[in-house]
Amino acid sequence: MTTENKEITRLWLxxxxxEPTRWDRAxxxxxxxxxxHVEGSTDISGLHNDREDFRPRVxxxxxxxxxxxxxxxxxxxxxxxxxxxxxxxxxxxxxxIRYSNRYVHVFRxxxxxxxxG
Numbered sequence: 427m428t429t430e431n432k433e434i435t436r437l438w439l440x441x442x443x444x445e446p447t448r449w450d451r452a453x454x455x456x457x458x459x460x461x462x463h464v465e466g467s468t469d470i471s472g473l474h475n476d477r478e479d480f481r482p483r484v485x486x487x488x489x490x491x492x493x494x495x496x497x498x499x500x501x502x503x504x505x506x507x508x509x510x511x512x513x514x515x516x517x518x519x520x521x522x523i524r525y526s527n528r529y530v531h532v533f534r535x536x537x538x539x540x541x542x543g
Contacts, residue, residue: 427507428504428505428506428509429504430538431507431533431535432502432503432509434455434535434538434539434540435502435509435511435531435533435535435540436502438452438455438533439497439499439513439531440497440499441455443495443497443515444495444496444497453477453480453481453485454477455540456480456540456543457477457536457540458477458478459475460477460480460539460540460541460543461473461474461541461543462480462484462542462543463543464484468487469483470483470484491520492517492518492519493518494517494518495515495517495518496515496516496517497513497514497515498513498514499512499513500512500513500514500528507535507536507541508532508533508534508535509532509533509534509535510530510531510532510533511529511530511531511533512528512529512530513528513530513531514527514528515527515528515529531543
């Protein structure tokens with residue numbers, strides 16, 4: 427199960443950040459009642475209570491702000507239904523400013539879908 431959960435996570439990160447044409451597939455990988463937490467104080471920060479809340483707030487924000495994204499998964503660990511992914515994003519914003527960061531995402535996978543992140 428942990429191998430499958432790691433692959434679900436890896437594909438989701440790739441679809442969301444490296445394949446803009448696959449954003450719908452990334453969202454469909456999330457459970458309908460997903461609980462998605464975004465830390466910080468940005469327009470997309472806070473708790474998203476389901477994927478229909480996630481889609482307009484996160485995907486539209488990414489479309490609006492990001493010119494290009496170069497994303498890589500550096501490490502991925504899984505135990506049971508929990509998956510932890512360390513990744514690096516090298517982003518170019520539409521205003522010309524580079525935004526690069528390292529991330530840690532923690533996912534809970536249930537029945538082949540992302541339940542929490």
